[in-house]
Amino acid sequence: MKKILITGGAGFIGSHVMRLFVNKYPDYMVVNLDKLTYAGNLANLSDIEDKPNYEFIKGDIVDAPFIDQLFAEHKFDGVIHLAAESHVDRSISNPLEFVMTNVIGTVNLLNAARNEWKDNFSGHRFYHVSTDEVYGSLGETGMFTETTAYDPHSPYSASKASSDHFVRAYHDTYGLNTVISNCSNNYGSFHFPEKLIPLSINNIKNNKPIPIYGKGENIRDWLWVEDHARAIDLIYHKAKPGSTYNIGGHNEWKNIDLIQLLCKIMDKKLNRAEGESARLITFVKDRAGHDLRYAIDSSKLQRELGWLPSLQFEEGLEKTVDWYLANEEWLKNVTSGDYMNYYEEQYVKR
Ligand code: NAD
Ligand code: TDX
Numbered sequence: 001m002k003k004i005l006i007t008g009g010a011g012f013i014g015s016h017v018m019r020l021f022v023n024k025y026p027d028y029m030v031v032n033l034d035k036l037t038y039a040g041n042l043a044n045l046s047d048i049e050d051k052p053n054y055e056f057i058k059g060d061i062v063d064a065p066f067i068d069q070l071f072a073e074h075k076f077d078g079v080i081h082l083a084a085e086s087h088v089d090r091s092i093s094n095p096l097e098f099v100m101t102n103v104i105g106t107v108n109l110l111n112a113a114r115n116e117w118k119d120n121f122s123g124h125r126f127y128h129v130s131t132d133e134v135y136g137s138l139g140e141t142g143m144f145t146e147t148t149a150y151d152p153h154s155p156y157s158a159s160k161a162s163s164d165h166f167v168r169a170y171h172d173t174y175g176l177n178t179v180i181s182n183c184s185n186n187y188g189s190f191h192f193p194e195k196l197i198p199l200s201i202n203n204i205k206n207n208k209p210i211p212i213y214g215k216g217e218n219i220r221d222w223l224w225v226e227d228h229a230r231a232i233d234l235i236y237h238k239a240k241p242g243s244t245y246n247i248g249g250h251n252e253w254k255n256i257d258l259i260q261l262l263c264k265i266m267d268k269k270l271n272r273a274e275g276e277s278a279r280l281i282t283f284v285k286d287r288a289g290h291d292l293r294y295a296i297d298s299s300k301l302q303r304e305l306g307w308l309p310s311l312q313f314e315e316g317l318e319k320t321v322d323w324y325l326a327n328e329e330w331l332k333n334v335t336s337g338d339y340m341n342y343y344e345e346q347y348v349k350r
Contacts, residue, residue: 002027008082010041011039016226016228019047035058036058043333061083064108067112081126087194088287089287091159107166114176122177127236131160133160144295164182179240180245181244186225188316204280216283220252222251222316224249224309227249234306246298
């Protein structure tokens with residue numbers, strides 16, 4: 001039985017990857033290592049927690065001796081590394097936490113893998129999940145390809161860029177069998193409501209202002225999270241050692257247009273008069289260093305591994321709204337406690 005370590009499996013994307021692997025590969029033992037920060041939630045995995053091929057371990061990737069021991073004990077065949085601090089606004093107020101988890105945590109995993117797998121690198125895969133934000137910001141035209149030069153602007157993207165460089169360095173220097181993917185903005189179920197789409201759904205539902213940074217002109221390329229998980233499965237199993245793939249939805253939206261569409265869907269779902277939810281739109285102070293536009297060219301992934309996104313955005317957004325409206329308890333649980341303190345600092349006090 002193959003044993004795979006997935007880090008950050010209790011987070012948004014990680015929980016979808018966990019679910020896919022546990023259900024699709026009953027002959028893999030899938031181990032979820034997660035610190036359970038504010039963003040990690042075992043309720044995201046309640047449907048698979050009793051499966052015989054799933055194991056949860058609570059732990060911190062920043063703790064090097066713990067990671068070394070974990071690798072020595074479990075003899076993993078491969079790693080899919082998603083654990084990270086992931087929210088740009090939090091990185092602006094607390095950059096060091098992003099350096100610790102995203103850079104040091106990644107290097108700790110690389111060191112443990114290198115040490116444990118040194119006699120057979122080719123038989124063990126280290127998959128690092130990264131973001132399109134490492135490429136910086138586009139103007140009105142063009143797309144990020146796998147060879148676009150890195151140009152990160154936020155402490156979050158700088159920390160992700162740094163971790164990508166370390167992963168490549170461990171391939172080039174030591175021969176570790178690494179692969180990296182850089183994906184655009186994900187959306188879907190279990191998305192923590194500090195990010196634009198779930199935050200807006202929650203605020204619309206509760207008749208609270210929808211905070212739009214600047215003029216809402218910034219553009220993101222949105223991908224259904226389950227399509228990202230499918231891409232990760234393909235890349236983990238099929239990519240060549242040392243390779244990189246971009247993953248994106250070919251689905252660019254200006255923030256303000258996206259929120260208008262969301263308001264329309266919410267009016268319908270909540271039986272509100274047309275235009276009622278859009279009255280909640282409130283333009284607020286822009287994010288510092290706010291990247292204007294992201295757009296991903298994922299043609300390499302399509303050409304080499306046959307991956308394509310499965311859902312139209314309108315359909316995916318409606319499904320997402322339905323999920324949040326049907327999962328009030330989940331939303332209530334994650335929007336209590338610490339999250340409310342963060343919300344106050346980010347949106348109310350400034
Ligand atoms: P998330 O914030 O929802 O989840 C992160 C998970 O990592 C949480 O479960 C958290 O508890 C865990 N974690 C954090 N610090 C840890 C530590 N020190 N040790 C162990 N576990 C720790 O993040 P997400 O949105 O699911 O993103 C997952 C990965 O995908 C990240 O690496 C992120 O950079 C990348 N990514 C995200 C997006 C997106 O749109 N969300 C897009 C592209 C790439
Ligand atoms: O309240 C808000 N108002 C607003 O206008 C928030 C939270 C965001 N925004 C804007 C900022 C961005 O232009 O909406 C856009 C999307 O913002 P986020 O949801 O915070 O995502 P983004 O900053 O684009 O980063 C996301 O995609 C890439 C993830 O959080 C990252 O982890 C991933 O790497």
